[in-house]
Amino acid sequence: MRIGILNSGGDCPGLNAVIHGVVGAASQLGWEVIGFKDGFEGLLPPGDYKVLKPQDTLGILKLGGTILGTTNKGHFAAKVGKGDIAEVPADIVAKAKRTMDQLEIRALVIVGGDGSLTTGLQLYREGWPVIGVPKTIDNDLRATAMTFGFDSAVSTVVDGLDRLHTTAESHKRIMVLEVMGRHAGWIALWGGIAGGADVILLPEIPFDTEKVAEFIKNRDSQGHHSTLVVVAEGAHLPDGELATIAENAGGEVRLGGIGDIIARRLESLTGKETRSCTLGHLQRGGAPTALDRILGTRFGVMAVKLAEEGRFGRMVSYQAYHVDSVPIEEAVNQLRLVEPDGEMVKAAKAVGICLGD
């Protein structure tokens, strides 16, 4: 018996733990595991892959990235945008299928995000023995209560805030940290609460920069002369405000991301020295946290169990502390966003954090 595994889409801490889980569990069953390289691309003839034995996964739990490589481009990329998802062309599928057949792959574990799982769903519908493992560092998939990588990203944010905190204090500055989260603000919200942020700005909660400035001036008058602001990359200024900024700057403005924009706006509104910092790719790298290693391993184990039971077209999920599975078609494109009146937002507000609303 031989099964395949591939990683697809963006890098995420814990990918190697999933590989470790799949190889470990398969090996206990006496199965062989084929790791395809660089996402689906490794399936194209003549096939780019390697046999994965337990000794090949020795020491990989602690490594970021993936020993298989991954890509968010290539021949299989399902474009997700405005509701349309491009199908993978029939000739590409046919070529890849030949590799599957030649290698006698009896189950294919696809570790990927929404786009990659949509491709997986297409392949499953065309008869492939597909098993999905969800990968979203933003932890924004409705079908699973937790995804690996999120805890590591939050930890990186918290480490960043811990660093900025003493600098902000020493210089009585506003420090703005831009973090990941294009649609969902979970990383900003969790990271901000754990890292002692004073202001957290999210894509899901429209905010008013002037209210934030007022909040900061109030802090100042109470003797808190520094302020830490966390902003998700997907947070956006109210309509018109960006234009105002550009206008004030006489058109000469050379802005970076939203963190930079917020920083300039707050500096101008409060008169306080303000600096911004963008974590960017640092959030995707580094050794995964204990939690992400465990979650990844358990996801890998469940993927092999699904293969053993012949339950294809399903995606591993985590619900109420148990690892289980759901049909892939029920899982894709179902985002879980921060609810403006949810428990975590309420907790943030309860300790006095400003969300700008």
Next chain:
Amino acid sequence: MRIGILNSGGDCPGLNAVIHGVVGAASQLGWEVIGFKDGFEGLLPPGDYKVLKPQDTLGILKLGGTILGTTNKGHFAAKVGKGDIAEVPADIVAKAKRTMDQLEIRALVIVGGDGSLTTGLQLYREGWPVIGVPKTIDNDLRATAMTFGFDSAVSTVVDGLDRLHTTAESHKRIMVLEVMGRHAGWIALWGGIAGGADVILLPEIPFDTEKVAEFIKNRDSQGHHSTLVVVAEGAHLPDGELATIAENAGGEVRLGGIGDIIARRLESLTGKETRSCTLGHLQRGGAPTALDRILGTRFGVMAVKLAEEGRFGRMVSYQAYHVDSVPIEEAVNQLRLVEPDGEMVKAAKAVGICLGD
């Protein structure tokens, strides 16, 4: 309105996050918080305490320990053993009550383990406005799915295993790491899975050292020349085996804890160079993880909410991702142990980890 908070029992990462949560939430309500020092001792006249304002909790999220101090000794220590729990003497309670009255404390948040919450229960039954926050680094309380400190302890174990891993590999050794867990093996189990341990020995699962030795010899014959063993401090050798070890050693044996004992036994049974290491108090210190900071903060927020609603005699708990509460009397002395056929044990076995059974 004025409320009190105290920490009681052993040190645990996240205690300061609870204080941060309580002070932050109380401050939003316009309440004053009194922090009693060194557990219940701070309640004894003339009272050893300080007023906690938000600026006093600035930067404490990232600190281990507790800014209030704690103790697992003193006048209030409820001895837990063989089912008997000593009541706090009436005169001590009366004295402490006087401090409560003089300071007009309307709610007392007790952050403590089984013993301290048992004392809390006694005080509640005598009419005190007690609110409990569970503190067990072992995460072994049935009434809450998670407690703060556990994730930090597991992270310390994983860091230790990451360090020992390369040494074990380089020297082809068996390395034994003894970790916390007197009754429950959760830290060993989670830490072991995340840290890539090959063998995990728990209090809940009787193990056979010879089976473990056999497992290691098997690994050797397959080309895996190093082995990482995690053993919970509460794990115990089968009856008689300790005597055998002492006898073999001609009575001269000078043994440390269980980790040391297991190391010597495995060295003798396998003929392989073996070293042991005990993490001890390193597991209780250090900056709490993001998760523990958030959980602690949320627990603190909920404690204030219970105070606001006048729901005394209850303990904060975490269930299905929500922070809620349960009656203290239903919570104390209800341990949640590792189930030998539970999901985590199965996952460990699925990836080939030996549990010695």
Next chain:
Amino acid sequence: MRIGILNSGGDCPGLNAVIHGVVGAASQLGWEVIGFKDGFEGLLPPGDYKVLKPQDTLGILKLGGTILGTTNKGHFAAKVGKGDIAEVPADIVAKAKRTMDQLEIRALVIVGGDGSLTTGLQLYREGWPVIGVPKTIDNDLRATAMTFGFDSAVSTVVDGLDRLHTTAESHKRIMVLEVMGRHAGWIALWGGIAGGADVILLPEIPFDTEKVAEFIKNRDSQGHHSTLVVVAEGAHLPDGELATIAENAGGEVRLGGIGDIIARRLESLTGKETRSCTLGHLQRGGAPTALDRILGTRFGVMAVKLAEEGRFGRMVSYQAYHVDSVPIEEAVNQLRLVEPDGEMVKAAKAVGICLGD
């Protein structure tokens, strides 16, 4: 006997260790230490300061920032630029002197960079009992072989590279990391060598982006599909190249710092996916490394010794593993830059690192 201490200029890991060293050593002599807040500003009447006792410095060794606060603005700021250094106006000096006299400060320890020490020199020449402690995270002061903060900044760079390394590998990308170093490239050079960078670009070594692109294409052809580039913020493109980039982009280009510029240029020249990341203020924060804590402590101890011996107008320095001192006037404005044919550059080239020349 009473002495004063102040921090001036930008934040730097190890500032608290200097304070710890000064307070510890002064306390052993039975002296009192006054810590002035926010740089020289704390000297202005009525004086903003606190008495520092050993218990006030408990636990500060591990903290970034400074418990005294600092500023690189204010009434004393010596503008360093084009060789001109502004003197502090006589009325400001006179005011500050009054505070010195009222508090009977017998020695003033100034922990600062070139600008602040120039101010210190002016004050010394006007009769103040000034002792300087050099602070430059860039480690670019000729008069001392090492300054605290540098090792911590390098460690942060290495941690960043370790994170980017796995991501670069997984995605076969070029990753560009922009680090501190406006005039001197030491942080980039040390960080790059320790973090396994493939390319290091410095202010001191003119580089040719096309040579770098050639180097990367060569790597690709040898099977190394990812490349890590470290660039110091003060590194600069050859004349004309920036204009070319803007032109190619049709004038629409919205560029960030040099890291971003290099990334776009390399992406365009090699056709490889490229990402950039700027560490920024993350390099100034966080717990100082062991080395920086020791160096800071030793600097503080020496400052007190100089005060004891009445040797004013001198700056603490580190030479050949010994902490010593030099006249401030010989120390300021004497930069130590990376020598293009120095030992470290040669070592980098010896292991195949490209410096773009």
Next chain:
Amino acid sequence: MRIGILNSGGDCPGLNAVIHGVVGAASQLGWEVIGFKDGFEGLLPPGDYKVLKPQDTLGILKLGGTILGTTNKGHFAAKVGKGDIAEVPADIVAKAKRTMDQLEIRALVIVGGDGSLTTGLQLYREGWPVIGVPKTIDNDLRATAMTFGFDSAVSTVVDGLDRLHTTAESHKRIMVLEVMGRHAGWIALWGGIAGGADVILLPEIPFDTEKVAEFIKNRDSQGHHSTLVVVAEGAHLPDGELATIAENAGGEVRLGGIGDIIARRLESLTGKETRSCTLGHLQRGGAPTALDRILGTRFGVMAVKLAEEGRFGRMVSYQAYHVDSVPIEEAVNQLRLVEPDGEMVKAAKAVGICLGD
């Protein structure tokens, strides 16, 4: 041209950096590198080795241990004790020589401590092209101002002290941390100063436990209720004191290392709750610090340079910030111990640290 490299003796952070430096520099010269496994053992016919290309060293800078394996046992082990060093038997040398000849190894880089370099010296005298790289985590070799691994070990000690600090504070305890250093106390001294220890006990400085107890009681009376003690494993109680302890304990005493002994003694003398912790092998593992990676890399580069220049029988050394070399015979068995009146000891005393003398 082909050169060999082997690691011998105990594990040490930075070994992989040396390998990285040797392979990188050799590759620039177009040379091939053979890595022998498990120390000198890999030289025995048929030879256990692998060809090391640059891609084999990708990502190893950040790994503890050594990718080549090492051993402090085996056929070549030079027993160092009481001034006698065992020669390697002639037949073993002859066998190993055959491997050298067959593989046409033109230079052999031996990365090892005193024992291994003594073996290296023997081989050099018998005509082998030996180049030594010093490896001593204790940094106690007179011939070089610094050795890789030391900074990493000190960092681990500091991390341990940071963890114990908050626990000690919270519980008002004495915490004793036993660290490496059988003959030289550098790790304890540096780690203790950087980690904020209150007491440091070294092999080189005879101490009086009662003086230490007095110091702690004094602290208590001044309001410092917790004390951090660092003790090097090679520190020893004054004659007779151990007997007293055993006697007091009625012969039933079951003691661990010196840390444990000191802890019991201080608990008995001060009446304060005391706990001890032994770092052990944790100090040898983990990612090397930036400094150790750089030093290791530079040592590797110099080893190749010595090979290029045909300067055999020499050991790489570090002096006054330059990497240079010395004859192996002048380097072995020349320890550099902590001088009781040296600068570092004086600095420790200056800030009020007790050394027990």
